[in-house]
Each structure stands twice: as C-alpha cells, then as structure tokens.
Amino acid sequence: MFSKSTEYALRAVIYIAKWSSESNKLGIEPIAKAIDSPKSFTAKILQKLTRNNRLILSVTGPNGGFYMTEEAKETSMMKVLMLLEEDHIITKCVLGLQECSETNPCPMHSRYKLIKPLLKDMFESKTIRHLIEELDEENITLGNVLSIGRKQK
Amino acid sequence: MFSKSTEYALRAVIYIAKWSSESNKLGIEPIAKAIDSPKSFTAKILQKLTRNNRLILSVTGPNGGFYMTEEAKETSMMKVLMLLEEDHIITKCVLGLQECSETNPCPMHSRYKLIKPLLKDMFESKTIRHLIEELDEENITLGNVLSIGRKQK
DNA sequence: GACGAAAAAGACAAAAAAATCTTAAAATTT
DNA sequence: AAATTTTAAGATTTTTTTGTCTTTTTCGTC
Numbered sequence: 331m332f333s334k335s336t337e338y339a340l341r342a343v344i345y346i347a348k349w350s351s352e353s354n355k356l357g358i359e360p361i362a363k364a365i366d367s368p369k370s371f372t373a374k375i376l377q378k379l380t381r382n383n384r385l386i387l388s389v390t391g392p393n394g395g396f397y398m399t400e401e402a403k404e405t406s407m408m409k410v411l412m413l414l415e416e417d418h419i420i421t422k423c424v425l426g427l428q429e430c431s432e433t434n435p436c437p438m439h440s441r442y443k444l445i446k447p448l449l450k451d452m453f454e455s456k457t458i459r460h461l462i463e464e465l466d467e468e469n470i471t472l473g474n475v476l477s478i479g480r481k482q483k
Numbered sequence: 484m485f486s487k488s489t490e491y492a493l494r495a496v497i498y499i500a501k502w503s504s505e506s507n508k509l510g511i512e513p514i515a516k517a518i519d520s521p522k523s524f525t526a527k528i529l530q531k532l533t534r535n536n537r538l539i540l541s542v543t544g545p546n547g548g549f550y551m552t553e554e555a556k557e558t559s560m561m562k563v564l565m566l567l568e569e570d571h572i573i574t575k576c577v578l579g580l581q582e583c584s585e586t587n588p589c590p591m592h593s594r595y596k597l598i599k600p601l602l603k604d605m606f607e608s609k610t611i612r613h614l615i616e617e618l619d620e621e622n623i624t625l626g627n628v629l630s631i632g633r634k635q636k
Numbered sequence: 637g638a639c640g641a642a643a644a645a646g647a648c649a650a651a652a653a654a655a656t657c658t659t660a661a662a663a664t665t666t
Numbered sequence: 667a668a669a670t671t672t673t674a675a676g677a678t679t680t681t682t683t684t685g686t687c688t689t690t691t692t693c694g695t696c
Contacts, residue, residue, distance in 0.1 A: 377645085389642080390694095419484055469588065473580075521654080644689100
C-alpha cells in the first residue's frame, strides 16, 4: 500500500516513540536494525521528519540520537502520513482519476467511498501512543523475524 | 493506492469491456485517449493481459484491435488485480512487515485486519460487468476531464 | 582546544517504474 | 502479391525510488 520509505518512516517513528526519551536518545544504527531497514536511507527519512516537522527531534554528538517528546506521541497516524505527504494513497481515486468525486465518479467510486472513511478512521483514531501501548503486548513486532542474523548495510 | 500501470490497466479493461465486442474491436489510440493514458505504455500493458491471461483478446491488421468476450466480463476485479499481480497491495502488511500475522502482528494489525476483508470484498464482489453497467449511468467516467484537449503521446 | 561520537548534508549509484520510439509480424483489402 | 492497417516485440530513454558512501557540522568530554 505504502512506499518503502513510508513504511520505514512509520516503523521508525513507532520504534523511536516506544524506546526513546529526552534522556535516552537512540542512534540510527539500533533503529535501523530493530525495524529492519537500510541504515543510511532511514537516516535520510528521519532527517526530513526532524527538519520539516519536528515530529522527531535529534541531537548530534556523543549521547546524541533521535527521540520524541511525550506530546509528539499523541500525534495520530493520519497526521504522520500527512507529514510524510503520503495521505493521498488513501484519499485518491482507486482508478487514478484526478477528479473522481460524487459529481464525477469513476465506476468504483460508489463502493470505495464506503471504505475510504474506514481506512482514514483507522489512521485517524490511532495515535502513536496507542500503537506503542500495543507493543507492550507479547509478540508485537516492528522487524522481520526472517531477517535476524542477516547483514545490515 | 495502485501503481500507474495498474490504474491504466484497470481503466483500459473497463473501457474495452464497455465498448468492444468481437465485431467491434478497439484500437489502442482511442482506448488511450478515452482513459487518458500514454498510448505506447498502455499498449505494453494490454499486451501482457492479452498474452499471459487472455483476459483481453487482440487481432492485428485492418479492423483489428482489442476486445473482450462476454465470458471474460464476468471476471471479478480481484481476479483482474491478481492477473496484474497487484493484489498484494491490498493483502500485505500496512507497515511492510513480511510476516505480519495473527501470531506475529505489527502494531496496526489488529485494526487493519478488520478493513482488509472489506477492501478485498469490494474487488471480489464487483465483476467487470457490474462496473460497465455503472458506466451506463450519467456522469460516470474513465478519463480526466481536465485533460480534454491536452495533447496525447 | 583537541578528540571522538553522533547526526546533517550532499554526492553518487543502482534499480525499478514509466514512457517513447523503431522495427517486425500479422491480417485485410485491393 | 503489394499496400495498408493494426498489434507485437524489443530497444532505448527518462524519471522516480531506493540505497550507499563520503564529508561536514555539531556537541560533549577529556
């Protein structure tokens, strides 16, 4: 559904929210390892979230790394998607028409319009905090089990 | 949601189903114009659907073109997505985990598992014929109104 | 203030997706 | 059978996405 970079971003955000605090910042290396993503590429993605939106914060130097404020953890996943400029994946027409609407619908419109709000609601109603609470439960993961032991780049 | 080529494919299939028959084949030019897609690229995509799956049929030469049998029009949109090898867009994990499942869920799993069947059902319950029947109604479109008059390639 | 650890920045490379162009093959018409 | 029309095939190009590598900047520690 989403692009690779969006998937990495979402996983990283959740991971950082879960394990970091202002007093415990996380380096890009452990983050990439945990969410099973290419290190430098993930760094790029996080940089954007840091610079443009301040959803994530970062500090350089020893004991530096990425972290998130408690306040930021209240952000909804829909908002995160918007910061990543990927919310259109959900909102746009299934057949790719630029002007698919009630007055100018595509043939799938009448059905998709029933599901789109549910999808949106799924991301709107879940905040980052909700998701990290789920991570407390057993067996909820952010990395690929299959990749354990595989070399990271 | 889907890639450009999938969007073009879906629109083209619906258009061909709607306006063609064995006695009235459609050339790639009018098809591409109607669904507002790049001509040669669309030709490639249709070639695949013709060669690999015979969902669409084609004949070369004068009065040749693309068409679809009445039988093929009973194909579900989910089946079409499978022929295009794009059904994974719907079925895979939202966060991109390879092994997201009931026993090994990602933090979004518990919510997405409620929506995934609805999305699947949307494509499964709609056959091509259902969609072309919708096209009978006023204002249902397959091209971009904005593009009218724009030069085709 | 020198050193080291971290992210930031930017250049570069590879791969995939999207698009275009040219030639060939097939079929119909004359 | 030659000319014409149409898709098929394939080569090539362009653009976007994904990924890597090197250098710079920032900041804390000694």
